[in-house]
Structures are given as structure tokens and as C-alpha cells.
Amino acid sequence: MKSSIGIIGGGFSGCMLAYHLLEKTKDLQVVIFNKSSRIGPGLAYDPASSSMLLNVKAGKMSAFPSLPSDFVDWLIQVDAYPLKTKAEISNTFASRELYGRYLETSWESTQKKYADRIRIVMEEVIDVTKPEKDFLIYTKDTIFPTQYCVLATGNEIPRNPSITNDSFYQSSNYFQNPWSVNCELIDEKKPILIIGTGLTMVDTVQLLREKKKCGTIYCISPHGFKILPQGDPENTFDGILTKMKIENRLDALLTQFNVAKKEISKNRGSLEPLINYFRPYTSSLWQGFNFEEKSFFLRHLRHKWGVARHRIPPISYEQINNELLENKLIILAGIIKQFHEKPYGIDVVYTIPSTNKEATIHVASVINCTGPETDVSKMERGLLAKLHNSQLIQPDELKLGIQVSVNDFNIKNIHNTQNFYAIGNLLRGELWESTAINELREQAVQLSLQIEHAEKTKKNC
Secondary structure (H helix, E strand, O other): OOOEEEEEOOOHHHHHHHHHHHHHOOOOEEEEEOOOOOOOOOOOOOOOOOOOEOOOOHHHOOOOOOOOOHHHHHHHHOOOOOOOOHHHHHOOOOEHHHHHHHHHHHHHHHHHHOHHHEEEEOOOOOEEEOOOOOEEEEOOOOEEEEOEEEEOOOOOOOOOOOOOOHHHHHOOOEEOOOOOOOHHHOOOOOOEEEEOOOHHHHHHHHHHHHOOOOOOEEEEEOOOOOOOEOOOOOOOOHHHHOOOOOOOOHHHHHHHHHHHHHHHHHOOOOOHHHHHHHHHHHHHHHHHOOHHHHHHHHHHHHHHHHHHHOOEOHHHHHHHHHHHHOOOEEEEEOEEEEEEEEOOEEEEEEEEOOOOEEEEEEEOEEEEOOOOOOOHHHOOOOHHHHHHHOOOOOEOOOOOOEOEOOOOOEEOOOOOOOOEEEOHHHHHHHHOOOOOHHHHHHHHHHHHHHHHHHHHHHHHO
């Protein structure tokens, strides 16, 4: 009997895993479950605005580790940048829309090559069980038995801010999902509030302006706005960075980091090269930290790391900066306390951290850009909530994802369920860095090798 694998999620991680499994195995049947009919791009690369850019240059965005120039070669093939050389295209920040087309095209090639081994189910998965040998994957109308199951679910929608009158969240003027905002419901001239000042906020501002929403945009977060642009790749500061030692303890690592930071600052450099130096080691370092060190990092260093780590293309930074200079975009440091919806609009009450005093702004719409929910114990509905209730998944100790064995991607639970895997964002608590393309494409390769080995072992028994 041929084995089958159910991959829940048809975005980057799910499709790249499917590709490698189809390449490595001879007869494994792949079933991909995806609510959308568009397979490949996922939420991140199926944007509502064509102006949204990747935050990484095209030369580093190949979907395939063994083909580092694949995305650039595709851009040349479709004549996306007819006046640029290959080197220039490699240094270009392509649009997310273009990257989504690239992923979709890559998947179409895979599907054409392995049509007899692929099944696409365009339905939402509502539950997964494993009563005996096989997994049972449930949609609204059908039950699919498979021998392997992978959670590649991607981003969850943000958690609502904690307020007393949570009935506000039923309002048509509140948008919890920033990746699915109905701009027709937003007034063209009235002020808008965006909760959060990270990368999703930048994308949302671009979307609103593209859709001719001219009102003042307020953005609020505890730290305010500190996003930085991508820097000059020539300033690598190798002479300083090669003197560093990668330490296993957080305090020793911080000492090394701060020494290098001071040296770079003397040369009027940014922290970007320093962060880039650490990037290949972050997951292994994170795994070596104890719980107290991880907790300290999250409390005191997480925001600083995020500011230095998550940068935007210079053109996007210029747009945001111009909005700030013209007072079309106003950044507030604050913590939301209450929303009061009234006939004239919404009163937003927030606390200013520096003074602990309350202030109020008046807007017509509110968009939640606080980032994906990561704590499965806080999810009230959806597949992950169901799996948590049945104890097939459990949050990691920091509530950043779920408990997974980083050696084989197998999900840890009280049932000791085998051949049940996770990939992508759900591993963030175990790996810290588990969202960028370079991490996800490597995970897809490694998990495919794990499943290939399991298949060979089963056949030899």
C-alpha cells in the first residue's frame, strides 16, 4: 500500500516540503490542504498592494537552497527588469507580488511533473486525530486518512488587545486581520489607527495610500516607531567582527556584542552588519540558552533585536519618513486601554508609558497590526485551538509556538504521536528564527529527509 502525507497549508513551507518529498520518494502520495485556490504564495506573498516590497534582496530569495540564483533567473526569464543586469537584479528589492508569482510558477511546474502523486484539497481543515495507525484529517465534508501529517499553517491572525468592552471587536470599523482589510469600508478622509509599528504597519500604510485613503494615520505601540532601512552592503566591518567569539551563555554573548557595537559606532556604522554576523548562529544559540536567559532576552532585548534585525527597503523607509515629516503619519508610544465607538467615530484611550498618564485620540477605523498570535493556548477557534484542546499540540515554555523536537520536527505531545510534524512559524519557540525564507527552505529540505528515512525504514521492516 502506498503511503500518503497530509500537508496542512499551501504556502511557502508546505509547497517546498511537498516538492522535496516528491523529488526524494518514489510513490509517496502528497495531499495539500489549503483554503485558498492559489497554491504557493501563502499570505505573505499574495499581497493586496502591488507596492509592497520584499525586505530581502532578490539574490537571497531563491526557494531552493541548491539553486541560489533561481529567483533572479526567473526575474530575467519573465523580463521583470529589462534594463538591469543580473548583478543589479540580485541587489533589487522585488515586490512581494512578483515573488508570489515566482512561487506559484514553481509549484505549477512541480504539479505538472508529479500530477499523479498530488492532490489539492481547497478546504479548511477543522480537526486532526490519530485514533489508531492512520491520521484522520477532517474538513467540513470529508475525512482523509494519511500515514503522515504536517502542520505548515503559517501566520495566525493577531490577538485582540485586552480591553473591558471587547464587544468593540464586532464592529465593522475594526479589522483584526491586517492581511485581509476591506478598504471599501474605510473612509477616504477620516483618521485611521494602526495598532503596532512593525513591518506589517509599513505594508498597511502602503496599502491604504494606494487605495486613496488620505486621512491621518496614527500608529501606536509600547515603543513607538524605530524601523530602520537596509544599509550599505559594503560596510561589513569584517576587521571588527572577525575578532568576536560566539559564546554559549547570554551574558558572555552580550559582552562580545557590546564590544563590537562600540567599535562599529566609532566608525559611524549601523548595527546591521553585526546582526548579519549573528544570523547563522541564532537558532543554535537560542537552543543553548536556558529558560531564564530566553525570558530575559524576550523582556529586555527582543525589541532591540527586532529593530536591528527587521529592516525595510530604502524606498519604503523614504515613503514612511515622508509621511512622518508631513504629519500624515503620527507615531505614538502607548498601550491601548479602551475603545469607545460613538456616532462620530472611535475614541481610543491609551496610556503613555513614560508618564503613565492616559490620552485619547479620535479615529474612524482601527487595524490590528500587532503581529501573528503565537500562543496556541490563547486561540479560541480554528485548527490549532482544536488540536490544543485535544492535547495533540502544546505551547512551548515561552508561548512562541508549539513543542517540537528540533532534531526530527516531530510534534511533542502526551500521546507520543509519531509521524506528526510541524514546520515554519510553529517552531519559533524552539528555534527563535523560523520565519525568513532562508530558514524555511532549509527546514523543508531537512524534514523531507526525515520523512524519506521513515518511509525507507517502514518498507524495510
